[in-house]
Every structure is written in structure tokens, then in C-alpha cells.
Amino acid sequence: MIISSIPILIVDLIGSFLMIVLSFLSLRIVFKLRKQDNDNLIWTYLWWICLALSCFAVSRSAGHILKDLLLIADQKPFWNIVRPFSGAINTFMFIVVGAVTLFFERIWKIYQLIRKDRQALQSAHKELVFLNQNLEKLVEKRTNALSVSEYKYRKIFEVSKDIILVTGKNGKIVNLNPSGYNLLGLDRETDGIENRNISDFIAEPENWRDVMASIQNERSISVVELGIIASDGAVKRILLSGSMAETSDDESETIHFLIKDIEQRKLMEEQLAQADKLASIGELSSGVAHEINNPLGVILGYTQLLLRGEKNTSERYVDLKTIEKHVRSCKTIVEDLLSFSRKSETQKEMLDIHLIIEDVLTFVQHHSDIEHIVIEKEYNPGVQPLLVDEKKIKQVLINLVVNAIHAVGTKGRIWISTDLSEPAGDLIVKVKDDGHGIEKKHLKNIFDPFFTTKPTGEGTGLGLSVSYGIIKNHGGHIFVDSKTGVGTTFTVTLPAV
Structure with missing residues (x-):
């Protein structure tokens, strides 16, 4: 198909x-x-x-x-x-x-x-469009943030109670906060110390060289105790630590130091040691004084009995009088010892310190050396009544004024002033003279019992020790500042009510 x-x-x-x-x-x-x-x-x-x-x-x-x-x-x-x-x-x-x-x-x-x-x-x-449109705002915001940060750290720098010091690698001062100027006793406006080297103010040049070497090698240094020289020549103790600031440019490297003023702490430590020493000596003195006082009383009593039977012109009368004189002198020393060691209760009441000073000055007017000595007074009218033991404060002031009279000699000046400390408002009493002064080596022992710079037989060496104890018992402090050939100043501080 x-x-x-x-x-x-x-x-x-x-x-x-x-x-x-x-x-x-x-x-x-x-x-x-x-x-x-x-x-x-x-x-x-x-x-x-x-x-x-x-x-x-x-x-x-x-x-x-x-x-x-x-x-x-x-x-x-x-x-x-x-x-x-x-x-x-x-x-x-x-x-x-x-x-x-x-x-x-x-x-x-x-x-x-x-x-x-x-x-x-x-x-x-x-x-970019946003930044371009907001650049001015961003710059302003960043500028404000930087200003706030700078203000914060500047405020810390300005108000710090510790000393903040910035120097170059060679020790040249770049910046110093107000506490540093106060420590040195300088005015920030008129006594600018920038471009000066801090080594100019160090009391121990060898120690300072070690400090700088340590910073250069290890980039920092831990706490070191040094002495720093104030504008009036006084050496103050400080604790210093510092480190090298990290920068990319070696030439612009700076060293930042933190310094703590320990002068008051050192004084307190010395006063504590002094108080311990006084307590120990006081206990010893009390026992010794009681042991000596009894036989002295017997000797004085028999001497006075023998004097009753002697004519004023006899040789024995003269000898007995000599014995009486020296026994009384010994008893005075013993009484001072007992006063030094005795912890008697204080009878404090509200009193005007200026009235107490006037009573003291009236009392010392009878001193034999006061005739050619000018006493100047400077009272702070803002001083309020204080809670003190009148007898004991008078004892302290009499001791200080009499010591000033002895230091001045037959002619000179004594200044007595009162003031208030800030901000506590404590009372400050100063007794100053233009006498021969106290040698520096003696200042550390000036409040020790039995220590005296007076010739033998003219002082027991207990006056300032007793005064020291009285002021401490009142919660106050007593200091001494002296320069040979210039004069001495005793400063007493008492707490406000």
C-alpha cells in the first residue's frame, strides 16, 4: 500500500x-x-x-x-x-x-x-551629601565634646589637692597646678615658674638625679620621698611618683609627676612619737619626784630650824642660807616634774582668749627684763570665746612669753597675734620674737623633757614639755619655727567650739 x-x-x-x-x-x-x-x-x-x-x-x-x-x-x-x-x-x-x-x-x-x-x-x-549638609553640625558637636573633655580634665588639674607637675625630659617645668604653687609658697600670676627646672626646688640633688635616671631608663618611678624647697627657704617633705608620657616624637616627650605633701603627716608622726616619749618620761618622773621630794622636805625643814638659832652675820648662817636656796631650787624642779607627770582634770569653760592674753601680759610686766622690750598685739576681732582651762592656757602663754623675753634680752620686740584658720575656723595664737633664735639642730628636741638651750641653772627644760601636754590635752597643736639671728615663732592652734 x-x-x-x-x-x-x-x-x-x-x-x-x-x-x-x-x-x-x-x-x-x-x-x-x-x-x-x-x-x-x-x-x-x-x-x-x-x-x-x-x-x-x-x-x-x-x-x-x-x-x-x-x-x-x-x-x-x-x-x-x-x-x-x-x-x-x-x-x-x-x-x-x-x-x-x-x-x-x-x-x-x-x-x-x-x-x-x-x-x-x-x-x-x-x-557625602549628608556629611556635606551636616558637616558644620558634626564639627560643632565634636568641638563641644572636646571642650567638655578638656574642661573635665582641666578641672581635675586645677582643684586637685595633690600637686600635678608636668616637665620636659630634662626636668624643665611645663605646667604646675595651683596646689603646686601653694606648696612652694608662690603666686601663680606673678611668680610664673614655667621654663625653670624642677631640680632648682629639690633639697637633695643626688636623690633627684636618681629619680630622673630611673624615669629615663624604666619610663616611670614609684613613690619616693624627697624634700622640696619653698619660697621662704623651708624644706617640705613630699612623696613623688611619675612616668614618661608616650609620644611618637622623642623630642616632645614629657614627664607627668604626682606629688603629695606629707609635711603635716610627718609633723603628726613626730608629735605622736613626742607624746609617747612624754608619756614614758612622765611615768618615770612621777616616781623619781616622789622619792626625791620627801628627803628634800626633811632637809629644808631642818635647815630652817637651824637658821632660827643663827645670827644673820655668822658664817654658818650664810652656809645654811645657801643650802636653803639650793633645796628650794631642787623642790621647784621636783614640783615641775610632778606637774609634768600629773594627769589632773581640766576645768574648761567658755572664755575670751584675748582677756587671757591681757592677764598674761599684765603678769609679765613685773619681769626684770621687760623694761626695754616692745610688745605688739594684733588680735582678730572675729575670734569667738573658746572652751579652755584658764589656768593651764595661762601657764602655756606665760611660758611662751617669758621664753621670748629671755630670747630677746634687754632690747627687742615681741609680737602676739590671734587669727582663725580656714576653713575650720580654729584659733591660731602666735608668739613671735626677734631674738637670737634657736639652732636648727635643737628644733627637733625643743619639746623634749629636760631639754633647754638656756645656761645651766637658768631652766629646768620642762616648760615647753608641760605646755605641749596642755595644748594636746585641749585637742590642739603647738609648733615652732626659728632662724638663728632672726627670731622664733611659736604657733598654738586650739579647736573651735
Whole structure:
């Protein structure tokens, strides 16, 4: 049975024509889309793919139509000649489609990279626009933050009770806070010490050289005790620690020191040691005084009995008087010992210190050396009555004034002043003279029992020790400052009520 090929040829012809029509319709649609958005990479890709496929469809369909027509016309030999060319054209069109696909795949990757960079640039552009618009505000905000930080640390520098010192590598002073100026007794406005070397104020040059060597080698130094010289020449004890500030420029390196004034602490330690010493000596003195006092009383009694039977002109009378004099002197020393060691109760009451001072000055007016001595007074009218034992405070002041009279000699000046400390408001009483002064080596022993700078027989060495105990019993302090050939100042402080 022979089946006719005509239906197959008709279907092939119709399919080929439809393939051409559909390819051109697709090309037309893509052309419109690309025309609307010429920069769209997808539309561009589809345009070239559709164009290549349309060429392939035309080539393929034309080949099929030509083949069918030649076969119908019984021109198969001619078709055999044309067929290789049709296949080559179809193959070429497939290669073009593949090349376009590969090309646009590469273009797509590049497009994605460009798109990513574009987004990054847009983000950077937005940030730059924001910064440009808000730069002034940001600068103002940062400036305010820096100002607050600087103010905070400057405030710490200014109000610190400890001394903060900044120097160069060679010790030249760069900056010093107000506490440092107070320690040195200088005025910040008029006595600027920048550019001076801190070694000028150190009492122990050898120790200071060791400090600087340690900082140079180890970049820091732990707590070291030194003496620093104030403007009045007084040496004050300090604790010093420091470290080298880290910088990238060796030439601009600075050393930051933290200094603590321990002068008051040293004084308190000395006073505590003094109090312990006085307590020990007081216990010893009490026992010794009682043992001596009884036989002295017997000697004095029998001496006075013997004196009754002697004429004033006899040699024995003179000898007995000499014995009486020295026995009384010994009893005075014993009484001082007992007074020193006795812990009697104080009878405190609210009294005006100025009236007490006036009573003391009235009492010492009878002293034999007072005639050519000028006593100057300077009272602070703001001083309020204090809770004190009148007799004992008078005893202290009499002792200080009489000592000043002895130091001045037959001619000189004595100053007595009262003032209030800040901020506690404690009373300060100063007794100052322009006498010969006390040697520096004696100052540390001045309050020791039995220590005296007076000639033998002119003092027991207990007056200042007793005064020291009285003032301590009142919760106060007593200090001495003296320079040979200039004079001596005793300072008594008593707590406010």
C-alpha cells in the first residue's frame, strides 16, 4: 500500500510559514520593548536572540519550502546540490545564537559588577551629601565634646589637692597646678615658674638625679620621698611618683609627676612619737619626784630650824642660807616634774582668749627684763570665746612669753597675734620674737623633757614639755619655727567650739 506524501508536505509547508511568521512577530514585540527602554540589557539581549532566531527560522523554513517544492517538481538532484548550503546556513545561525548568548552572559556579569559599583557609589554619594549638609553640625558637636573633655580634665588639674607637675625630659617645668604653687609658697600670676627646672626646688640633688635616671631608663618611678624647697627657704617633705608620657616624637616627650605633701603627716608622726616619749618620761618622773621630794622636805625643814638659832652675820648662817636656796631650787624642779607627770582634770569653760592674753601680759610686766622690750598685739576681732582651762592656757602663754623675753634680752620686740584658720575656723595664737633664735639642730628636741638651750641653772627644760601636754590635752597643736639671728615663732592652734 502506497501512502501519499502530499499531506506531509502540506503540513511541512504550513509549519515553515508559521515559523517565519512567529519569529517576526517575536522580533517585532522585542523591537517595541527595546525602543521603550533602549538601555535595558535584557531587551537588548532578547533583540539579538530574536534577530538570530528569526534569521535561523527564515533559513530553516526557506530550506524546507525549497526542498518540498523541488521534490514536488521531481528535482531531487538539484536539492541534493542545495541541501549542504541550507544546512551550513542553519548551523551558522545556531553558532550566532550561541555566540550572542555567551557574549551577553559575559555582558551580564559585567553589568552586575557595574550595578554593584553603582550602588556603592550611590551610597557613598548619599553619605557625602549628608556629611556635606551636616558637616558644620558634626564639627560643632565634636568641638563641644572636646571642650567638655578638656574642661573635665582641666578641672581635675586645677582643684586637685595633690600637686600635678608636668616637665620636659630634662626636668624643665611645663605646667604646675595651683596646689603646686601653694606648696612652694608662690603666686601663680606673678611668680610664673614655667621654663625653670624642677631640680632648682629639690633639697637633695643626688636623690633627684636618681629619680630622673630611673624615669629615663624604666619610663616611670614609684613613690619616693624627697624634700622640696619653698619660697621662704623651708624644706617640705613630699612623696613623688611619675612616668614618661608616650609620644611618637622623642623630642616632645614629657614627664607627668604626682606629688603629695606629707609635711603635716610627718609633723603628726613626730608629735605622736613626742607624746609617747612624754608619756614614758612622765611615768618615770612621777616616781623619781616622789622619792626625791620627801628627803628634800626633811632637809629644808631642818635647815630652817637651824637658821632660827643663827645670827644673820655668822658664817654658818650664810652656809645654811645657801643650802636653803639650793633645796628650794631642787623642790621647784621636783614640783615641775610632778606637774609634768600629773594627769589632773581640766576645768574648761567658755572664755575670751584675748582677756587671757591681757592677764598674761599684765603678769609679765613685773619681769626684770621687760623694761626695754616692745610688745605688739594684733588680735582678730572675729575670734569667738573658746572652751579652755584658764589656768593651764595661762601657764602655756606665760611660758611662751617669758621664753621670748629671755630670747630677746634687754632690747627687742615681741609680737602676739590671734587669727582663725580656714576653713575650720580654729584659733591660731602666735608668739613671735626677734631674738637670737634657736639652732636648727635643737628644733627637733625643743619639746623634749629636760631639754633647754638656756645656761645651766637658768631652766629646768620642762616648760615647753608641760605646755605641749596642755595644748594636746585641749585637742590642739603647738609648733615652732626659728632662724638663728632672726627670731622664733611659736604657733598654738586650739579647736573651735
